[in-house]
Amino acid sequence: MKNKPYPMTFNPVYKDYPWGGSRIPETFQRDVPDGIYAESWEISDHDDGMSIIANGSLKGKTIREILQESPKEIMGSTVEGTKFPLLIKLIDAKQKLSVQVHPNDETAAQFGGEAKTEMWYLLGDNPTQVYCGLNDGVTKESFRQAVADGTSGDTMRPVPVEKDSAVFVRGGRVHAIDDGCLILEIQQNSNTTYRIYDWDRMGNDGKPRELHIEQAINVINWNDHENPLVEPTVLVDTDTFQCLDVLKCEYFQLEKLTFSAPLNVPMSGKTFHALFVAEGKATIEWKGGNLSAPAGTSILVPAALPAYTLDGNATVLRTTVP
Numbered sequence: 480m481k482n483k484p485y486p487m488t489f490n491p492v493y494k495d496y497p498w499g500g501s502r503i504p505e506t507f508q509r510d511v512p513d514g515i516y517a518e519s520w521e522i523s524d525h526d527d528g529m530s531i532i533a534n535g536s537l538k539g540k541t542i543r544e545i546l547q548e549s550p551k552e553i554m555g556s557t558v559e560g561t562k563f564p565l566l567i568k569l570i571d572a573k574q575k576l577s578v579q580v581h582p583n584d585e586t587a588a589q590f591g592g593e594a595k596t597e598m599w600y601l602l603g604d605n606p607t608q609v610y611c612g613l614n615d616g617v618t619k620e621s622f623r624q625a626v627a628d629g630t631s632g633d634t635m636r637p638v639p640v641e642k643d644s645a646v647f648v649r650g651g652r653v654h655a656i657d658d659g660c661l662i663l664e665i666q667q668n669s670n671t672t673y674r675i676y677d678w679d680r681m682g683n684d685g686k687p688r689e690l691h692i693e694q695a696i697n698v699i700n701w702n703d704h705e706n707p708l709v710e711p712t713v714l715v716d717t718d719t720f721q722c723l724d725v726l727k728c729e730y731f732q733l734e735k736l737t738f739s740a741p742l743n744v745p746m747s748g749k750t751f752h753a754l755f756v757a758e759g760k761a762t763i764e765w766k767g768g769n770l771s772a773p774a775g776t777s778i779l780v781p782a783a784l785p786a787y788t789l790d791g792n793a794t795v796l797r798t799t800v801p
Contacts (some may be wrong), residue, residue, distance in 0.1 A: 507775025
């Protein structure tokens with residue numbers, strides 16, 4: 480790449496969906512006007528919300544521009560093509576989200592749309608719940624009847640969650656996020672959502688939001704009854720550093736790093752590191768620079784960077800591709 484690789488931050492892309500609140504800017508002390516901040520797209524190479532670099536020599540360029548110039552240097556040898564494989568966002572559900580489903584790779588290829596497997600990492604201190612997966616015994620026919628009756632919400636499994644809960648949502652799994660959830664979402668790079676029921680809510684235009692019943696029926700996995708809650712595995716546990724393997728699937732891996740002393744992190748060249756500072760305040764240092772990263776900061780560390788150091792007293796959620 481023409482510029483020496485360095486850890487990049489981005490201008491958040493905010494979405495004002497009607498179910499959102501103001502918890503994202505309030506929690507992470509972001510200087511934004513009053514309004515609805517339902518989602519903050521933190522790292523995104525998608526036409527519906529493109530990330531623009533906010534620091535360093537590449538400031539002002541889109542993530543797509545730098546990926547087209549230097550895909551391997553940014554994303555690593557594991558990722559094919561020039562498109563960033565993931566979309567990383569924050570979600571503030573002041574109200575519950577719609578009952579919905581996304582296609583997986585197979586159904587997207589068959590019926591269209593962008594495949595979307597995702598995971599939710601709960602950031603808020605408050606206990607709440609999500610709905611994820613269908614209850615045992617729900618069939619296509621009984622689900623259609625529930626949709627017609629306006630009771631599709633009752634077909635889903637309620638899952639109690641709290642801070643640090645991790646929920647895995649494969650494409651094809653019917654789900655909804657309940658009110659009170661503050662979430663870091665890691666997902667395939669997709670914005671395809673098939674809305675099944677929206678709790679009789681009006682959109683920002685005062686009209687009912689569009690539903691996609693037939694598209695949803697086509698992509699639902701009717702045999703999916705797996706527990707969506709995942710249990711992290713402890714990889715390292717010392718007085719000053721703990722590393723948890725939160726979730727690993729074919730599309731992404733999430734680790735939780737908690738540290739109170741300098742932590743040297745070597746890079747393999749195979750994958751980028753997408754960092755989100757969940758708590759505390761960190762400093763990221765590399766040969767040639769450093770960056771202060773308070774809670775709420777998202778950073779993309781290019782694969783071509785040989786190594787970096789995390790310092791401070793913080794919890795950082797690190798996303799890579801396996």
